[in-house]
Amino acid sequence: MKMFFTSAAACALIAGAAHAEQHEMDREGWPESFTVGTASQGGTYFAYGSGWANLVADELGISGGGEVTGGPMQNMALVHTGDAAFGMTTMGPAAESLAGENPIAPGLEMTNACAMFPMYQTPFSVTALSSSGIESIDDIPEGARIGFGPAGSTSDTYFPRMMDTLGVEYERRNGGWSDLGGQLQDGLLDVIAFAAGVPVPAVSQLEVQTDVNIIEFTEEEQQQILDNFPVSEFEIPASTYTTLEEPARSVSMWNFAIANCDLPESFVNAVVDVVMSDNERMVNIHRAAQSTVPENWDKNTVLPWHPGAARWFEENAGADIPDDMIHGN
Template identity: 70%
Template sequence: MTAPKHFMRAAPRTLGMALASSALIGGLLVSASAQADRDGWPSSFTMGTASQGGTYYIYGSGWANLIADELGDISGGGEVTGGPTQNLALVHNGDISFGMATMGPAADAMSGESPLAPGVVMDNACAIFPMYETPFSITALSSSGITSISEIPDGARIGFGPSGSTSDTYFPAILEELGIDFERRNGGWTDLGGQLQDGLLDVIAFAAGIPIPAVSQLEVQTNVNIIEFTEEEQQAAIDAFPVSEFMIPADTYETLEEDARAVSMWNFAIARCDLPEDFVYEVTRITMENNDKMMDVHRSAATTIPENVVHNTVMPFHPGAARWFNENGYEIDDDMIR
C-alpha cells in the first residue's frame, strides 16, 4: 500500500524536528556536564606576586590574565605582596589561591623556619609548575665608580628589595659572606631605582627575573654598571647558600657587552593544596601548553616549560599539577605529590 502524499511530505519535517530536538537535548547535557565538572571551582582567583617594578609582578599579573582568559568564566588577577616569603604564608593560610616562590624560602616554609611564622610548618602550599631562575645581580650608577663587588665601599647604602623577599633574605647574607660591610635598605624595586638615581643609595642588589624592569628603566635615564661576580665570589656563594651558577646573557641589557657571571635560585608557582584537582590540572595545562603566550607576558618565561619541573626538590606538588606532568611524560614520584 502506498502512503498518502501528505504523510510522505510531513515525514522529513518530523525527522528534522526530532534531530533538532535531539541536538538541543545533547547540547544541554554537554553544558550541564561541563558545569558539573567545575563544581567547587572558585569564581575568581588571585596570584600573589611582589612589588611593582619587579619581574614577579609583571609575570604573575600577566599569567593570571592569561588563565582567566583561557578559562572564560573565572576572573583572576595579580596582587602586590612582599614576595615569596609572604606569598607562601598567604597561600598556606588560604588568603590567596596562587603565589610565586623561590626554592630557598619554600624550603624554609616547609621546615617551619619562615621568618614570618617561626615554628609553623606551611603544609597547605603546593608546587604547580616551574617559572624561571632568579639571578642575583648588582647595579650601581656609573658615576659611583663601583665596577666590582670588592669595590663596594664600607657602609654603602644597599637596597635589597621588599622586606622579607628572596632578595632581602639571601642577598645581604651573600654579601656578608663576601666581606662587604653595608647599611641595609628596603623598598619596592621601582622606589629603590629612583633612590639610586637620586643618590640616596649606592647600590641595588636585585634578586629578580631578568630583564628587571627597574634596571631597564634606569638604563634609559642614566648610565649604570651591572656588576658581576668573580669566579671565586660565585663559588663562595654556591658553597654557603642554596644557589647555583648563572650567566646573565649580554643581550639582557643595553649596558652589558658580554655575559655577566652571577648566581641564581629557581622559582615555582604555588597553589593552595586544597584547591580542586581538576581546576589546578587545567591551570597547569594552560600554562605548560601555551609557552608562546607566556613569553608575551615576560621574556623570563622562556624557561616556563615542563622539562624544568625537576628543579623542585623541596615542595610537594599539587595532585592536579602532578597529574598533568605524569600524563605528559614528566614523571613526578609519588612521594613528591601531596
C-alpha cells in the same frame, strides 16, 4: 542527504551539550575569583604574576588578578592559609617555610602550599650608577647603602648573607624595586642587589634614564656563593640589557608557582593547562617565561605537588613524580 545533515547536526548538538555538561561538572567547587600573590611593583614577580593571573582569568572566565605582596616568604604564608589561592615562591624560601623558619610565622610549618608549575630562575645581580665608579663587588665601599628589595623577599633573605660571605660591609635598605631604583638614581643608595627574573623592569627603566653598571661576580666570588647557598651557576645573557656587552656571571635560584593544597584538583589542573600549554603567550607576558616549559617540572625538589598539577605534568610531560611528593598521598 538532507536527513544525513540533520542527523549530523543533531549528533553535534548532543556532543556539544555533553561537552558543556562535562565542563560544568569539572568546575565543581571552583572559586568564583582568585588572587595570585606576587611581590612589589617594578619587580619581575609582579609583571609575570599579574600577567599569568589575567591570562588564566580570561581563559577560564573567572575573576582573578595579581596582588602586591612582600614576595616569596609572604606568598608561602598567604597560600598556606588560603588568603591567596595562588602565589609565587623561590626554592630557598619554600624550604625555610616548610621547615617552620618563615620569619612571618616562626614555628609554623607551611605544608599547605603546593607546587603548581615551574616559572624561571632568579639570578642574583648587582647594579650601580656608572657615575659611582663601582664596577665590581670589591669596589663597593665600606658602609655602602645597599637596597635589597622588599623585606622578606628572596633578595632580602639571601643577598645580605651573600654580601657578608664576600666580605662586603654595608648599610641595609629595603623597599619595592621601583622605589629603590628611584633612590639609586637620586643618589640615596649606592647599590641595588637584585634577586629577580631578568630583565628586571626597574633595571630596564634605569637604563633608559641614566648610565648603569651591571656588576658580575668573579669566578672566585661565584664559587664562594655556590659553596654556601642553595643556588646554581647562571649567566645573564648579554641581550638582556642594553648595558651588557657580554654575558654576566651570576648565580640563580628556581621559582615555582604555588597553589593552596585544598583547591579542587580540576581547577588547578585547568590553570596549569592554560599556563603551560602555550609558552609563546607566557613569553609575551615576560621574557623570563622562556623557562616556563613542561620539562622543567623536575626543578622542584622541595614542595609537595598539588594533585591537579602533578596529573598535568604526568599526562603531558612524562613526569615521574614520586607518590610521596604529591600532596595527600
